Amino acid sequence: MGLYFHTYMLIFLCLYIHCSTVNSRSLDHISLAPSLAPEPAPSPEIQLSPRVFDVRTFGSVGDGVTDDTQGFKMAWDSACQSDKPSILLVPKLYSFLIQSTIFTGSCGNSVVFQIEGTIMAPDGPSVWPKGMSKRQWLVFYRVNGMSLQGGGVIDGKGEKWWDLPCKPHKGPNGTTLPGPCDSPVTVRFFMSTNVSVKGIKVKNSPQFNFRFDGCNGVHIDSLNIKAPSLSPNTDGIHIENTNDVTIYNSLISNGSYNVDIKNITCGPSHGIR
Numbered sequence: 001m002g003l004y005f006h007t008y009m010l011i012f013l014c015l016y017i018h019c020s021t022v023n024s025r026s027l028d029h030i031s032l033a034p035s036l037a038p039e040p041a042p043s044p045e046i047q048l049s050p051r052v053f054d055v056r057t058f059g060s061v062g063d064g065v066t067d068d069t070q071g072f073k074m075a076w077d078s079a080c081q082s083d084k085p086s087i088l089l090v091p092k093l094y095s096f097l098i099q100s101t102i103f104t105g106s107c108g109n110s111v112v113f114q115i116e117g118t119i120m121a122p123d124g125p126s127v128w129p130k131g132m133s134k135r136q137w138l139v140f141y142r143v144n145g146m147s148l149q150g151g152g153v154i155d156g157k158g159e160k161w162w163d164l165p166c167k168p169h170k171g172p173n174g175t176t177l178p179g180p181c182d183s184p185v186t187v188r189f190f191m192s193t194n195v196s197v198k199g200i201k202v203k204n205s206p207q208f209n210f211r212f213d214g215c216n217g218v219h220i221d222s223l224n225i226k227a228p229s230l231s232p233n234t235d236g237i238h239i240e241n242t243n244d245v246t247i248y249n250s251l252i253s254n255g256s257y258n259v260d261i262k263n264i265t266c267g268p269s270h271g272i273r
Contacts, residue, residue, distance in 0.1 A: 052086075053078050058075045069101055073103075080107035106143065116150050117152050143189070143195060145194045193216045193217050200223060
């Protein structure tokens with residue numbers, strides 16, 4: 001019986017070792033449970049690159065002598081009618097002579113009027129085109145979401161306007177003398193909404209530098225206005241019938257009111273601070 005018992009035990013051990021090896025190999029080929037699928041990456045927001053409309057592309061020369069008004073009008077119309085956000089570019093190192101012009105909205109997109117060069121007015125009332133109003137120069141009418149910005153200059157060429165006989169400093173003891181007196185506002189926003197003016201330099205305005213009339217949502221930042229201390233009626237910013245106006249970080253040095261506010265209703269919160 002001892003021999004049989006030892007033989008039985010030997011066979012049992014061999015079978016046990018063989019089965020363990022088979023089971024171990026089988027487990028080696030079993031994959032681990034799959035991990036959870038990763039979260040899908042958020043889809044990026046689609047941002048349309050703005051189209052740039054350089055006024056030179058539309059025939060403006062920028063030599064300070066040629067009348068570049070038509071090129072500006074064509075560039076504005078193209079930018080305003082574009083189906084993408086648009087930039088009307090006034091390039092640096094160029095000076096553009098512009099007659100009295102109305103840039104009309106509303107546009108189908110947001111338009112940035114980017115001034116990096118210089119825009120010049122006609123040099124005084126004697127060369128102002130006949131039949132054009134002498135009360136305004138650059139007018140933005142019914143625009144929405146527009147920005148007037150850049151590091152360039154708007155030159156109103158106001159010296160000869162200041163010397164009109166009707167101006168207060170020309171008569172004795174600050175009185176006026178008879179004669180024509182209309183003088184253009186340099187930049188006027190009329191019946192417009194959500195407009196911003198940033199970084200622009202304006203010099204030698206014939207009369208008001210900026211006028212906002214019938215507007216809603218006006219933001220002004222880093223504006224630089226300069227005119228001689230004796231330049232008459234060169235108000236820096238004239239605000240009339242306009243709501244929601246903010247003015248920040250600006251330098252206004254001129255010959256009349258720095259900021260002139262008319263027909264304003266305030267309350268119940270802070271009106272003017």
